[in-house]
Amino acid sequence: MKNFFLAPSILSADFARLGEDTQKVIDAGSDLIHFDVMDNHYVPNLSMGPMILESLRKYNITAPIDVHLMIEPVDSLIPQFARAGATFITFHPEATKHVERTLHLIKEHGCKAGLAFNPATPLCFLDYVLEKLDLILIMSVNPGFGNQSFLPSTFNKLRKARKIIDDNFLDIILQVDGGVKLDNIAEIAFSGANSFVIGSGLFKHSNYDNIIKEIRKELNHAHSKSIH
């Protein structure tokens, strides 16, 4: 198993060539595809729905797809995203009335479940559901837009979340989302994250192979620092 999972956010891809652009970042060495869903209600922006996910599967994108739901309410769309081909479904606890029920619904539909934390959302939402999670998503920007700046308070929150996971001997992916770039990814990894959503920091480059190689180099550096 790889130590670090790169998850390009296709919110920053070229929507007119979504299939092609998605395949390119997979061929360049990504592990997951991060699929941001916005509803102009939970967040002030609109993005993609289950039909676009289904089209990507039909285009033969076979990599795991990690669906980040920034929508409210959550439950009614879970079956549609599962049927469309989601691998992971992650939601924000404030956006659903019954967090445990929503987690159960995701599992019932054959997907892995994630819980997302906004910059001001406390980690106490983990207390009674930790063992049901496959992924914890720590937002390092307020959700709704790509290309925002990474909030430094995230480092401490990542360390706290990493400790909770390790103290409980759980194998939960700790993902970070927002403002991740080549120049901060090593420090983010060093703070405990093992999955990195990268939108503008990847898609603004014309050569995905080169930037992903550079990112992997930074991550290897963080890894060797953490084992010495």
Ligand code: DX5
């Ligand atoms: C923000 C989204 C992110 C976003 C990240 O609400 O959840 O996934 O696309 O984009 P960058 O990496 O540009 O901050």
Ligand code: ZN
């Ligand atoms: Zn996201």
